Amino acid sequence: DGGITQSPKYLFRKEGQNVTLSCEQNLNHDAMYWYRQDPGQGLRLIYYSQIVNDFQKGDIAEGYSVSREKKESFPLTVTSAQKNPTAFYLCASTIPGAMNTEAFFGQGTRLTVV
Amino acid sequence: GNSVTQMEGPVTLSEEAFLTINCTYTATGYPSLFWYVQYPGEGLQLLLKATKADDKGSNKGFEATYRKETTSFHLEKGSVQVSDSAVYFCALWDLTGRRALTFGSGTRLQVQP
Numbered sequence: 001d002g003g004i005t006q007s008p009k010y011l012f013r014k015e016g017q018n019v020t021l022s023c024e025q026n027l028n029h030d031a032m033y034w035y036r037q038d039p040g041q042g043l044r045l046i047y048y049s050q051i052v053n054d055f056q057k058g059d060i061a062e063g064y065s066v067s068r069e070k071k072e073s074f075p076l077t078v079t080s081a082q083k084n085p086t087a088f089y090l091c092a093s094t095i096p097g098a099m100n101t102e103a104f105f106g107q108g109t110r111l112t113v114v
Numbered sequence: 115g116n117s118v119t120q121m122e123g124p125v126t127l128s129e130e131a132f133l134t135i136n137c138t139y140t141a142t143g144y145p146s147l148f149w150y151v152q153y154p155g156e157g158l159q160l161l162l163k164a165t166k167a168d169d170k171g172s173n174k175g176f177e178a179t180y181r182k183e184t185t186s187f188h189l190e191k192g193s194v195q196v197s198d199s200a201v202y203f204c205a206l207w208d209l210t211g212r213r214a215l216t217f218g219s220g221t222r223l224q225v226q227p
Contacts, residue, residue: 042219105157
């Protein structure tokens with residue numbers, strides 16, 4: 001079945017450590033996105049990529065980094081520079097450029113700093 | 115820039131009650147509008163969408179009409195069920211600007227038996 005797989009589902013990080021969240025899709029979508037979800041704040045865009053080897057900052061990119069070396073993969077690294085990383089992280093993909101396109105979401109990764 | 119405003123929750127209803135969740139938007143272009151639903155511990159699923167003014171999106175008994183004159187896309191359902199308990203997100207997609215979904219803050223719906 002086609003879809004988006006995020007791993008791990010739960011992740012614990014010590015302060016000062018970098019961690020990488022995985023996002024893989026087999027939908028053959030060109031565009032991929034990372035969102036952060038905090039209670040009462042909805043989803044905020046961290047980074048997005050419309051095509052392989054290209055990505056743009058979203059609204060809250062500070063303290064995060066991404067790469068897009070393959071069409072099906074868009075990993076997110078939460079660096080030690082991110083001051084408050086505890087949150088629920090969602091990855092999504094779409095066909096770029098279509099007004100009525102549906103965004104497909106992974107099941108999310110809950111990151112907790114301990 | 116683009117923004118989406120939703121009514122704050124939680125919204126608590128009894129089973130078979132009528133549901134309205136308000137959503138208004140600000141956009142520089144002519145966006146497509148969406149409602150997504152999130153069940154506990156899961157990602158988001160598309161509930162319905164509308165791509166131009168006066169379009170009505172519908173799915174699973176939910177409806178929303180794209181009102182350009184009031185920049186609104188309110189979600190309605192005539193008779194809610196316990197299984198509708200979830201968080202609902204209004205979102206817009208504007209191809210004239212950044213090509214990514216902009217979400218509202220979400221509205222939690224709790225349906226009691």
